[in-house]
Structure formats: structure tokens, C-alpha cells
Amino acid sequence: MKRVRLAVIGTGMAWDRLHLPAIQELGDKYEIVAMANLHQDKLWEAADKIGLSHEHTYVDYHEMLKRKDIDAVNVVVPISMNYKISRDVVNAGKNLICEKPLAPNMEEAIDFVKLQKERKVKIMIGENFRYNEENIMIKKLIEEKKIGDVLYFMKNNIFNFEECMTGDSFAAKEWRQHPDFQGGMILDAGVHDIAELRYIFGDMSHVAAFGNPIGHEYAPFININCNLMFKSGVVGYYVYCSKGHEAQKPSLGLRIFGTEGMIYLEDTSCSVVNVFYNDGRHEMLTYIPSRGYYNEFANFYEAMVNNQKIKVTPLVEFGDTKLIFALLESAKDKRVVTIDDSETFITDHK
Missing domain, CATH: 3.40.50.720 (NAD(P)-binding Rossmann-like Domain)
Structure with missing residues (x-):
């Protein structure tokens, strides 16, 4: 070979x-x-x-x-x-x-x-x-309408960046603590969440975000709270917070509600996708974490x-990156931002 x-x-x-x-x-x-x-x-x-x-x-x-x-x-x-x-x-x-x-x-x-x-x-x-087994599994469940038509979702990503800024960790890197690029940790880590949501639900049409100014170099907002609308009609809520703790277990994680049930993923490392059906059935679908x-x-x-x-070409990743900048723009201006088709956007910015 x-x-x-x-x-x-x-x-x-x-x-x-x-x-x-x-x-x-x-x-x-x-x-x-x-x-x-x-x-x-x-x-x-x-x-x-x-x-x-x-x-x-x-x-x-x-x-x-x-x-x-x-x-x-x-x-x-x-x-x-x-x-x-x-x-x-x-x-x-x-x-x-x-x-x-x-x-x-x-x-x-x-x-x-x-x-x-x-x-x-x-x-x-x-x-x-976009290659993680849990997201591939969830996308397939949605496409097969295992929980019926999707009504809405909640996605919560919360951690304390400052607690990780010392020692042998990714957060200890100087370029992450003092980024020379827009968005800081929201671009660096939040783009994963946006990629996950776009992979599962498709392209977005509108975003509305609000954030608390953070006063530190590593991110422009302590948290950014976002309402997302997809072209498919799915709507949902996404929060990225870099200065907090998820004390309650199980955590909020990713919850997708449909007309016939609900999908729940506690976090990327939990090894289980839970599927709850309205008729009382419950499935626990196992996966191997970090296979992306x-x-x-x-x-x-x-x-x-x-x-x-x-699977992930520059054009696909451009869509994920563009969404992060749209969220930052929305939070800064406190307004709804319409998301243009990526190819159209690129053509219009020659």
C-alpha cells in the first residue's frame, strides 16, 4: 500500500x-x-x-x-x-x-x-x-428523523480559561493569552462549536449575539450568547463562556429537541449520545471520544x-470562520446579522 x-x-x-x-x-x-x-x-x-x-x-x-x-x-x-x-x-x-x-x-x-x-x-x-464520531452519529440521527422534526437546540460551552493559563496546557501558550487576531479564544475554540452545529444542521441564515466585555486580551467578551437561525428553519441557542464553571452534573451540553424526542450529549468526552423518545424509550449510543x-x-x-x-475544504471552513466573525460583529453592534452564502460573499469581495 x-x-x-x-x-x-x-x-x-x-x-x-x-x-x-x-x-x-x-x-x-x-x-x-x-x-x-x-x-x-x-x-x-x-x-x-x-x-x-x-x-x-x-x-x-x-x-x-x-x-x-x-x-x-x-x-x-x-x-x-x-x-x-x-x-x-x-x-x-x-x-x-x-x-x-x-x-x-x-x-x-x-x-x-x-x-x-x-x-x-x-x-x-x-x-x-466535523470528524468526531459523536457528531457524525448525531447528524445521522437528525437526518433519519429519529426524534422527528427538530424544534430547537441548546449548546453550552463553559470553562475557565484563566485557570488553565499556567502549566503544561494549550491555554498557557503566549499567543493564546495575547492573541494578535480578532476574537481571541472565541475564534480559536468557539469555531469548533460553530463547525459542529453547521455540520449537524447545515448553513445558517441569521445570527443575533450579545456579550459581556471581558477586559482581557484573550477574548473580547467574557461570554457570547447567541440566537442562531438555520436555512432549514431550525433555531437554537449557543453560549460560549471562557470565565466560568459548570458545577452541576450532568452539564447542559448539547440538547436537541424534536417533535418525537430529544438528543443529549453531555460533552465531547462522555462517550455516550443519549436519545430520549416521547413514548418513554431511551437509547444510549456509545462512541469513542477524540477520533476526529x-x-x-x-x-x-x-x-x-x-x-x-x-470533507473539510477551505470553503467549508471559511463558512465556520465567517460565522464567528458574524457573531462578534453582532455582539459588538447589538444587532441581527444576515449570513450571506459563502461563495457569493467571496465573489462580492474580489
């Missing part, structure tokens, strides 16, 4: 804890042939972990991109660098997997989508929530080798 020869730009925490385990599990499908990082100590540490010779490591990723033995490049860098580095990868003629969100602002997000149209390479944006990274790399491999369709 053909193995995809993969190069990596960015060998920090996200690579080590999220991407590398998936790649190692798919060891018969991927071979890591080169790595790049601005910090040589981190670069060599990552190379040593997988037994990659230091002669295949690069402080300047531009030099790495000159190699002819690279089939694809995995970009795992801070958000502000996503588009700029991805542009260099694509212009070098390499296939690409880039972490979410695809860009730190709308201008670069638009340019990223145009990159895909201009270059004949395969591009995936690594939005793992494995599933996305499996999808990319099949796209490379067997021309399978990539």
Missing part, C-alpha cells in the same frame, strides 16, 4: 498531542519525511521522538519545501500564521493539511479559498469536530490515494 510522504511545519503541543498520535496509528499510510520549526530545540526534540534524522529537519521551512520527496505538508502553527505558511506550501505545489481556523481575518480567509481554486492541489482544513484527528487524516489519505472527497 502506498504511504503518503508527509512533512510537518510546526512541531509544538498540537502536533505532539493531537496530530502525531493519529499519524502513528495510521503508520501504514503515512511516513514523516521532514519537519520544520523556528526553534531548533523543539524541532530536534520532535524529530528524536519519531526517529527522524536531524538532516531532515529545517529551521527555515522554505528550504524544506524545495524537496521533491514530499507528497503533503501538515501545517500546525499559531492561527495568525495559518494562511501565510499555507500559501507558501500550496505555491510550492504541495498538498496541504492546515489546522483550523484557516485564517485570522476575513481577508486572508477569502484569499485561502481562492488559493484552492487557483492551484491543483488537495487541501484539507483540520476541523476535527484519526478520521481526518484517514480522509486525507483516501483523498490522496483514492481521490476520495475531502
Whole structure:
């Protein structure tokens, strides 16, 4: 079986804890042939972990991109660098997997989508929530009308970012505590929730959001409370809060109410999707948590080798990113924002 020869730009925490385990599990499908990082100590540490010779490591990723033995490049860098580095990868003629969100602002997000149209390479944006087993399961339940027609939903994501700002955690990263991109943690983490909801319910038509100013660099609002309307007619409520605690168990999580029942997911790691029916029946559907990274790399491999369709293209992720900026705009101006079709939006902003 053909193995995809993969190069990596960015060998920090996200690579080590999220991407590398998936790649190692798919060891018969991927071979890591080169790595790049601005910090040589981190670069060599990552190379040593997988037994990659230091002669295949690069402080300047531009030099790495000159190699002819690279089939694809995995970009795992801070958000502000996503588009700029991805542009260099694509212009070098390499296939690409880039972490979410695809860009730190709308201008670069638009340019990223145009990159895909201009270059004949395969591009995936690594939005793992669109590949998580629980969301695939819930989407199928909705499509099969297991709970009838959807009436509304509630989605609650609450945590305390400041408690996680020290130690060996993602929140301890300087670029997250002092982001140089709009939205801070609402873009960085909230985009997962928006991707999940758009994956399950489809495109949105209108959003109305309100937020409490936070007074810290890591996010413009303590919490952002959002009313969402989808083109399908589904309406729901979404809250993202970065300075609180969910003390009561089970937590609110994601609850979807239909004419014939209800779907409940406590959180992404709980391993169970609960389905309650109006006639008294109850199903507990189990799943394996955190399989999104494995599933996305499996999808990319099949796209490379067997021309399978990539689930999360730049245009798909553009829609998720655009929604976050729409929510921020709505909260700032305290008004309803209409969501334009993504392709129309891009065409109108040439």
C-alpha cells in the first residue's frame, strides 16, 4: 500500500498531542519525511521522538519545501500564521493539511479559498469536530428523523480559561493569552462549536449575539450568547463562556429537541449520545471520544490515494470562520446579522 510522504511545519503541543498520535496509528499510510520549526530545540526534540534524522529537519521551512520527496505538508502553527505558511506550501505545489481556523481575518480567509481554486492541489482544513464520531452519529440521527422534526437546540460551552493559563496546557501558550487576531479564544475554540452545529444542521441564515466585555486580551467578551437561525428553519441557542464553571452534573451540553424526542450529549468526552423518545424509550449510543484527528487524516489519505472527497475544504471552513466573525460583529453592534452564502460573499469581495 502506498504511504503518503508527509512533512510537518510546526512541531509544538498540537502536533505532539493531537496530530502525531493519529499519524502513528495510521503508520501504514503515512511516513514523516521532514519537519520544520523556528526553534531548533523543539524541532530536534520532535524529530528524536519519531526517529527522524536531524538532516531532515529545517529551521527555515522554505528550504524544506524545495524537496521533491514530499507528497503533503501538515501545517500546525499559531492561527495568525495559518494562511501565510499555507500559501507558501500550496505555491510550492504541495498538498496541504492546515489546522483550523484557516485564517485570522476575513481577508486572508477569502484569499485561502481562492488559493484552492487557483492551484491543483488537495487541501484539507483540520476541523476535527466535523470528524468526531459523536457528531457524525448525531447528524445521522437528525437526518433519519429519529426524534422527528427538530424544534430547537441548546449548546453550552463553559470553562475557565484563566485557570488553565499556567502549566503544561494549550491555554498557557503566549499567543493564546495575547492573541494578535480578532476574537481571541472565541475564534480559536468557539469555531469548533460553530463547525459542529453547521455540520449537524447545515448553513445558517441569521445570527443575533450579545456579550459581556471581558477586559482581557484573550477574548473580547467574557461570554457570547447567541440566537442562531438555520436555512432549514431550525433555531437554537449557543453560549460560549471562557470565565466560568459548570458545577452541576450532568452539564447542559448539547440538547436537541424534536417533535418525537430529544438528543443529549453531555460533552465531547462522555462517550455516550443519549436519545430520549416521547413514548418513554431511551437509547444510549456509545462512541469513542477524540477520533476526529484519526478520521481526518484517514480522509486525507483516501483523498490522496483514492481521490476520495475531502470533507473539510477551505470553503467549508471559511463558512465556520465567517460565522464567528458574524457573531462578534453582532455582539459588538447589538444587532441581527444576515449570513450571506459563502461563495457569493467571496465573489462580492474580489
